[in-house]
Amino acid sequence: MNWWRRLSPYARPHASAMGAVLGLMVASILFDLLKPWPLKLIVDNALKGQALPSGLQEWAQRLNANSPEAVLAYCAGATVVFFALAWLLKVTQAYLQTGIGTAMIYALAGDLFRHLQKLALAFHHQRQTGDLVRRVTADCTCIRDLIVSVALPALTSIVTLVGMALILCRLDLGLAAVSLGATPLLGFCIWHFARPMAERALLQSNAEGNTVGLANQVLGALVLVRVFGRETEETRLYENSVARANAAGLRTVSSQVQFKLVVGTITSIGTAAVLAVGGWHVLAGKLTLGELLIFVSYVQALYGPLETLAYLSSGWASAAARARRVFEVIDAEEMISEPRHPKALPNAHAQAAELGFINVTFGYEPGRTILKNLSFVVRAGQRIALVGRSGAGKSALLSLLPRSFDPCSGRIEINGIDIREVSLSDLRAHISFVLQDDFILPLTIAENIGYGRPDATAEEIRAAAEAAHADQFIRSLPDGYQTVLGESGATLSGGERQRLSIARAFLKAAPLLILDEPSSALDSQSEHLVMQGLERLSAGRTVFVVAHRLSTIRGADRILVLEDGQITEANSYHELCACGGDYSLLPPSRTQATNAEKPLSQLFI
Numbered sequence: 001m002n003w004w005r006r007l008s009p010y011a012r013p014h015a016s017a018m019g020a021v022l023g024l025m026v027a028s029i030l031f032d033l034l035k036p037w038p039l040k041l042i043v044d045n046a047l048k049g050q051a052l053p054s055g056l057q058e059w060a061q062r063l064n065a066n067s068p069e070a071v072l073a074y075c076a077g078a079t080v081v082f083f084a085l086a087w088l089l090k091v092t093q094a095y096l097q098t099g100i101g102t103a104m105i106y107a108l109a110g111d112l113f114r115h116l117q118k119l120a121l122a123f124h125h126q127r128q129t130g131d132l133v134r135r136v137t138a139d140c141t142c143i144r145d146l147i148v149s150v151a152l153p154a155l156t157s158i159v160t161l162v163g164m165a166l167i168l169c170r171l172d173l174g175l176a177a178v179s180l181g182a183t184p185l186l187g188f189c190i191w192h193f194a195r196p197m198a199e200r201a202l203l204q205s206n207a208e209g210n211t212v213g214l215a216n217q218v219l220g221a222l223v224l225v226r227v228f229g230r231e232t233e234e235t236r237l238y239e240n241s242v243a244r245a246n247a248a249g250l251r252t253v254s255s256q257v258q259f260k261l262v263v264g265t266i267t268s269i270g271t272a273a274v275l276a277v278g279g280w281h282v283l284a285g286k287l288t289l290g291e292l293l294i295f296v297s298y299v300q301a302l303y304g305p306l307e308t309l310a311y312l313s314s315g316w317a318s319a320a321a322r323a324r325r326v327f328e329v330i331d332a333e334e335m336i337s338e339p340r341h342p343k344a345l346p347n348a349h350a351q352a353a354e355l356g357f358i359n360v361t362f363g364y365e366p367g368r369t370i371l372k373n374l375s376f377v378v379r380a381g382q383r384i385a386l387v388g389r390s391g392a393g394k395s396a397l398l399s400l401l402p403r404s405f406d407p408c409s410g411r412i413e414i415n416g417i418d419i420r421e422v423s424l425s426d427l428r429a430h431i432s433f434v435l436q437d438d439f440i441l442p443l444t445i446a447e448n449i450g451y452g453r454p455d456a457t458a459e460e461i462r463a464a465a466e467a468a469h470a471d472q473f474i475r476s477l478p479d480g481y482q483t484v485l486g487e488s489g490a491t492l493s494g495g496e497r498q499r500l501s502i503a504r505a506f507l508k509a510a511p512l513l514i515l516d517e518p519s520s521a522l523d524s525q526s527e528h529l530v531m532q533g534l535e536r537l538s539a540g541r542t543v544f545v546v547a548h549r550l551s552t553i554r555g556a557d558r559i560l561v562l563e564d565g566q567i568t569e570a571n572s573y574h575e576l577c578a579c580g581g582d583y584s585l586l587p588p589s590r591t592q593a594t595n596a597e598k599p600l601s602q603l604f605i
Helices: 002-034 037-047 054-062 068-118 121-125 129-137 139-171 173-180 182-220 222-227 231-283 289-330 394-400 424-429 445-449 458-467 471-475 494-508 524-538 573-579
Strands: 355-362 371-378 383-387 409-414 431-435 512-516 542-546 558-563 566-571
Touching: 002 068, 002 139, 002 289, 037 068, 068 129, 068 139, 068 289, 129 139, 129 182, 129 289, 139 173, 139 289, 173 182, 173 231, 173 289, 182 231, 182 289, 231 289, 355 394, 371 394, 371 409, 371 566, 394 512, 394 542, 424 431, 431 494, 445 458, 445 494, 458 471, 458 494, 458 524, 494 524, 512 524
Parallel strands: 383 542, 383 558, 431 512, 512 542
Antiparallel strands: 355 371, 355 409, 558 566
């Protein structure tokens, strides 16, 4: 029942619409209760010639329904009217319910999606992307099923049951007791089957989420799969995952079928008992044939709501399982917290940024330290290079700057302010990244360049592209800046993708520029164009470059040598080479001979 409490805020904005649904529901129930009565009048009064009930005689006189034929005609017409109005009310109710359900799904999915973006990367690293996508797109339907497909039908069924029970008791109290005798048995069935159905539905949702996650994983690494000839193996793994999901689904359906079989058997026995006892009452003169037909009609209609209530436990179990998956994410607390009273950094375009690491210790997992008591300062306008062997902690250090992670101890400052005391939006407005693995989205070129500044004008986007030496190749494309790119920029070369990333950084114009070997995978011609763009981008900014090509960092103001999570050396290129420390022991790049004489402006290769 915790789901109702947690999901109810999403229903409150639709209170008036739900009130209209309840009004339509009550009206529809009234017409459902009236449906059997024309049949009674046809059998008892039109066919058998009995007198009309006293309450209807005055109406019969007004309508000139004094003959059996007239009674038959009016009853047939009333049947059509009752069914048509009940149908119209139910269609209108279904339309409103669909709108309410869809709106609540979108609201819950929006909150879940928003929360997912706030969660620390550690949370995302531990889960499959496809499974998280399924929670947003499929599992959020739980709110519609719980409120619209479970709560409202349950309320409808209860009101219908109360109305029918009162009518049945008024017709024949003993026969009503027989027909209602199935209710305790149905309640026991709901209690007995609800928990197994809920557990199996949860296992099915998890299995289906794993299948989606595996498909997303393989399709996202399709090039790697083909290069290593893993198509057959990945297909086998996917088929096994599908088989497990299918087996879980069959177990869920099996429990639902067993439940429905038991419910159907109970209601069938109840109907047979009513027919037997009711027939005996007709023979004994306690009931008329018309009244028996009404009673049987009501019993069949009575068992409909009872079965609905019983079957709703199956729908509730499935929806509750999906709700558990949704709130499992919403309840996750591995978040990068926003400060309650954030401090303001200087205007992002006003000056270069000063960066300081003060006794920073960090590890992705408890007990596994990557950075150890790290301290250094990057002065405003300086160009600092960070070098070290693979696994030394360079990527971990970069991930701390935009607060993708927070350090375990110590602090990081920009312009003397702890970045944890600054709002995330303000902090990230002060940092631009140009990475080795550029991120190009399947949008237009203009939208990719303006991704960090959606309000940028076409002139500003074009100016950024010109500064990054990207304007010429963009104009050569059939649709120019409106060219829609493929997934991950697959329709562009590596150099073109990197120039778009540089143009994006130009447009953002942040004072702190982080470069993570942005040209290491490029050919010499592309590298030359990219380096020209980076040279212009670096002017007037504080630049922090992570370098793998050691021969390209000799012009940096300072080189930091990172070894086992600690700064072991910090000096200029020539001084580090002269002292014969850890820097001189690092393996040289294969491009050292060709790049050894490059000037400071080309150190970011």
